[in-house]
Amino acid sequence: MNWNEVIIVTTTEAVDATANLLLEAGAKGTVIEDDWDYASLQDDGSGILKDELPLPAGDQEVLVKAYYPGVDSFPDTLAIIKARMDKMKKIGLNLGKYELRINDIKEEDWEHSWKAFYHPIRITRYLTVVPHWESYQPSQVDEKIIIMDPGMAFGTGTHPTTRLSLEALETTLRGGEKVLDVGTGSGVLSIAAKALGAGTVQAFDIDEIATRQAKENIAFNRYAHDVTVEPNNLLEGIENSEADLIVANILAEILILMVEDAWNNLKNGGCFILSGIIHSKREELENSLLQQGFVLEQSKVMGDWHCLICKKEVEQD
Incomplete structure (x- = not known):
């Protein structure tokens, strides 16, 4: 053929x-x-x-x-x-x-x-993405290996939006957290969250191809076997998850639609990581986050791409 x-x-x-x-x-x-x-x-x-x-x-x-x-x-x-x-x-x-x-x-x-375009790539200080057909030996004791099938795109680590998300997870996770990965695509962020010590990870994507591919990639990484992947439109219908962290690497026009749902599904003190934000869309999205009550903790930039790390802070009576 x-x-x-x-x-x-x-x-x-x-x-x-x-x-x-x-x-x-x-x-x-x-x-x-x-x-x-x-x-x-x-x-x-x-x-x-x-x-x-x-x-x-x-x-x-x-x-x-x-x-x-x-x-x-x-x-x-x-x-x-x-x-x-x-x-x-x-x-x-x-x-x-x-x-x-x-x-x-x-x-x-x-x-x-x-x-021919895909080989093992060190993405962050601790995370290395390895195509599933390649043999690779870690170069340091604390290196975390993420095995992926990059044939179906959706984000394998090299694109700035995915790399920024991975760096943000590495910065934020301390171990044992409940994580929601919205618009999971290839599942790389869910797998990385488990590699970095997250406790419970739930992944969502509206696209059937993405959910199937995410499950296949998760299966390559035994430590991520308990990540759940479900079809869902952003966080619609998901309520009171009491998540420690929500991560979403989607276009800004989509991110802005889920700000309120993210707030409602985070516990007090929880983090919201948003990536996929082109420079021209950052101000509008940031204003929406601030109006909701989020506090901007940190921002990361690569070229025209921005990643925001926000915190839900509610004053206790």
Whole structure:
């Protein structure tokens, strides 16, 4: 069988939404090519991403590649992709110059086309993401290994929004916490939370592909076996969870919809980690958080991307 390689040229701001769209359209594998990701790995061989490297602006050109079987229905799939990309543009997402390209590739080449881009990567001080087909030995005693199948995108650690979320978890978790992971995608944040000592972790995602992929990735990591994954639209219908920490790596337009529900599901003193916030959306989202009563404890920035760590503080009588 031949395969169709669909390449979409877009921006850092739109890359996650684009990859998700392609997966929903039936892609069997995806690759995100971001020049900054590659540049950040040109170090002394340790594989640790370098904070001091110049980071891209929000309109940095990024390639999102997806792979579809060469079947008769592919033209219909392509029409769906084009229509959904047009819809994203209409709602104001910055797609940059936006180009869509198609290549035919042979059966024996397609798997290599995306696997060649993924190798073990040290994401934070303690966390290393390892593709499930790679052998890897930790370089230090306290290194935490997260085994992932990166073929289905949704966030594997290298994108700034995911890395910021992982750094925030590493900063915040102390052990034993109850964590809610909203919009879990690949499940990487839930797995990381368990690696960092969280007690109970519940993951939610509205997308059926994401929940299935999250469960598969969790199964690669025995220490995360008790993470639960459920289909749900953000935190709708979830009440009084008394969570210690809620983490969400989603677009700011979606994050703003869950501020009140996050407040209601956190215990007093609990933390709310929000990532996926492009610079132009930060002020609006921060104002919504402050109006709800959250206290901004810390912010992290990579290029045009922001991550906020907030705390629920209610004065006791």
